[in-house]
Structures are given as C-alpha cells and as structure tokens.
Amino acid sequence: MIAAFAGQNYSPFEAAQLGVYLHGTAGDLAVQETGEISLIATDILDKLPKALMSYQECMDV
Numbered sequence: 001m002i003a004a005f006a007g008q009n010y011s012p013f014e015a016a017q018l019g020v021y022l023h024g025t026a027g028d029l030a031v032q033e034t035g036e037i038s039l040i041a042t043d044i045l046d047k048l049p050k051a052l053m054s055y056q057e058c059m060d061v
Helices: 002-006 011-035 039-060
Strands: none
Touching: 002 039, 011 039
16 A cells, blocks of 8 residues: 555655555454454455545545
8 A cells, every 4th residue: 555655656754654544544444343353454455445535535624
C-alpha cells in the first residue's frame, strides 16, 4: 500500500503515513465486526476499501 501511494507521487513520508493510517483504520473496522481474538489478516484486507472511503470523505470536508 505504501509503495502504491509512493507511485502516485506522494512523498515517501506521506505514503508511509497514509499507508499506516489506513491499515490501522481497517484493523479497527475489522475488530468491530469480528472481534480481536478471531481477527485474521484477510479481515483487515476486506476493510481497506471502507477505510479508504472514510478517509476520502474526511478529506472532502
């Protein structure tokens, strides 16, 4: 994800910040749905689109 943002002309630092933020947000969303104990990596992957949409909505304001 960080490399993808870097490829979209984000600075390396901005790409890292955004990648880490979205990964954490997706993790938080996944925990709300599945719980922390049963959380697996694909649960986070499945929530990345929702995390990205949430970030985009926040930036549109």
